[in-house]
Amino acid sequence: VLATATVDPSLPSVVVYKTETCGCCNGWIEHLRAAGFAVDARNVRDLMSVKLDAGVPGPMVTCHTALVDGYVVEGHVPAEPMKRMLAERPDIAGIGVAGMPMGSPGMEGPNAQPHQVLAFDHDGRTSVYAEVDPR
Numbered sequence: 001v002l003a004t005a006t007v008d009p010s011l012p013s014v015v016v017y018k019t020e021t022c023g024c025c026n027g028w029i030e031h032l033r034a035a036g037f038a039v040d041a042r043n044v045r046d047l048m049s050v051k052l053d054a055g056v057p058g059p060m061v062t063c064h065t066a067l068v069d070g071y072v073v074e075g076h077v078p079a080e081p082m083k084r085m086l087a088e089r090p091d092i093a094g095i096g097v098a099g100m101p102m103g104s105p106g107m108e109g110p111n112a113q114p115h116q117v118l119a120f121d122h123d124g125r126t127s128v129y130a131e132v133d134p135r
Helices: 023-034 047-054 079-088
Strands: 014-018 039-043 065-068 071-074 094-096 115-120 126-132
Touching: 014 023, 014 047, 023 039, 023 079, 047 065, 071 079, 079 094, 079 126
Parallel strands: 014 039, 071 094
Antiparallel strands: 014 065, 065 071, 094 115, 115 126
């Protein structure tokens, strides 16, 4: 019997756009659910149009895009920086993890690498939002 994660009613629900065949996206969704988020996962054929509509900067584009409470979350962002963003409400478009670094949620495995969560604004400018070391 699988343990069911408890949804934290104080957290907004997350809509995740992904392709049907992406396994690492499913791993990230399970990470969010384990952290208390309610997740609505939507398989789409044209993921790039979702990213363009959401304003994801080109260098930040990865395998899935999430929308949560007015923000964009791109790629394998850990739940804690998401919760921090939702609590602090910074004046940004969203946050993301560029690429698919080993050790990020959904990309677990050997040789985990430190990586950065970047904030991006509506003009595509980025800045470091969090440093993550999964080792």
